[in-house]
Amino acid sequence: MSIAVLGAGAFGTALAISLAQNGPVVLWARRPDHAADMVQQGENAARLPGVALPKNVSVSADIAQACGAQTLLLAVPMQQTRAFLTQHATLLQGKTLVSCSKGIDLETLRGPTALIEEIVPSARPAVLTGPSFAADIARGLPTALTLACRDQAQVLQEQLSTPTLRLYRTPDLIGAELGGALKNVIAIGAGVVMGAGLGDSARAALITRGFAEMNRLALMLGAEPETLSGLSGFGDLVLTCTSDLSRNYRRGFALGAAQEIDPSITVEGAATACAVARLAKARCIDMPIAAMIAALTEHHITVAQATQALLSRPLKEE
Incomplete structure (x- = not known):
């Protein structure tokens, strides 16, 4: 097997289904019972119901078997990535590790590629990100993503592209991962605006000013400006701020509407908002929207x- 997807959530499963158009894929599930259920039912009923697993997707709970592949897609939640890399560092040595999570580690304030380079220095890091929903990818709907990689990028691009999944490559790892992480924070804010009934005009303003904040932080951390204007930044921002299929948008909508929140649903933007607020404060970067979203998610x-805090800020040039 040349490709394995590590993590059998909705997105990891969708990627395995799409990549199976090119050849055999291993889909690794953390829990043996989850793997057994998928094998028995022929689908990931728990995370991606209604989409059959192709015959050339091999489901396994054996991490050593999955790591027999050379290209490994890391589809584990961002806040679990550091522990996963540490636990399996020996098996991951020398592999191409493609991070598919979107966020910033809350403890270290670092992105996935920095964690890979520190914990598994012999591995080749890459980032797969952009505007996509798992259900769309799994059902073969046309999707375009950004693949960030410094070495042999074209080879990896060809390996991971499928007839319905089109990848655009860039060497800007920092920009690609920050675009995917930061847009989740703004998506929560867009959901808050709509849940609170503040209107479409307010949402448009928040998206626009939020995008300015995304660029401000990303450029300070070394990203290229054109990366944030591409699929991994602006493209993903548009999708997640305008669709109720986005978990981050739904979390924000629930906050705005004072609805009960399901704690079992992973919402990467909540932790990322707190990490971004800490980063911005440490580097003296003005990010008032991100700060407000962090405070809202922590119920401060x-x-x-x-709303009053943002509207009462001093008037300024755009």
């Missing part, structure tokens, strides 16, 4: 207080 302020 109300929506009314956050």
Whole structure:
């Protein structure tokens, strides 16, 4: 097997299904019972119901078997990535590790490629990110993503592209991973605006000013400006701020509407908002929207207080 997807959530499963158009793929599930259920039912009923697993997707709970592949797609949640890399560092040595998570590690304030380079220095890091929903990819709907990689990028691009999954390559790892991480924070804010009934005009303003904040931080951390204007930044921002299929948007909508939140659903933007607020403060970067979203997700302020704080800021040039 040349490709394995490590993580059998909705997105990891969707990637395995799409990549199976090119050849055999191993899909690794952390829990043996989850793997057994997928084998028995022929689908990932728990995470991606209604989409059959192709015959050339081999489901396994054996991490050593999965790591027999040379190209490994890391589809584990961002806040679990550091522990996963540490636990399996020996098996991951010398592999191409393609991070598919979107976020910033809350403890170290670092992205996935920095963690890979520190914990598994012999591995080749890459990032796969952009505007996509798992259901769309799994059902073969046309999807375009960004693949960030410094070495042999064209080879990896060809390996991971499928008839329905089109990849654009870039060497800008930092920009690609920050675009995917930061847009989740703004998507929560867009959901808050709509959940609180503040209107489409307010959402448009928040997306626009939020995009300015994304660029401000990303450029300070070494990203290329054109990367944030591409699929991994602006493209993903548009998708997640305008669709209720986005978990981050739905979390924000629930906050804005004062609805109960399901704690079992992974929402990467909540932890990322807190990490971004800490990063911005440490580097003296003005990110008022991100700060308000972090405070909202931690229930330190109300929506009314956050709205008033943003609207009462001093007037300035755009």
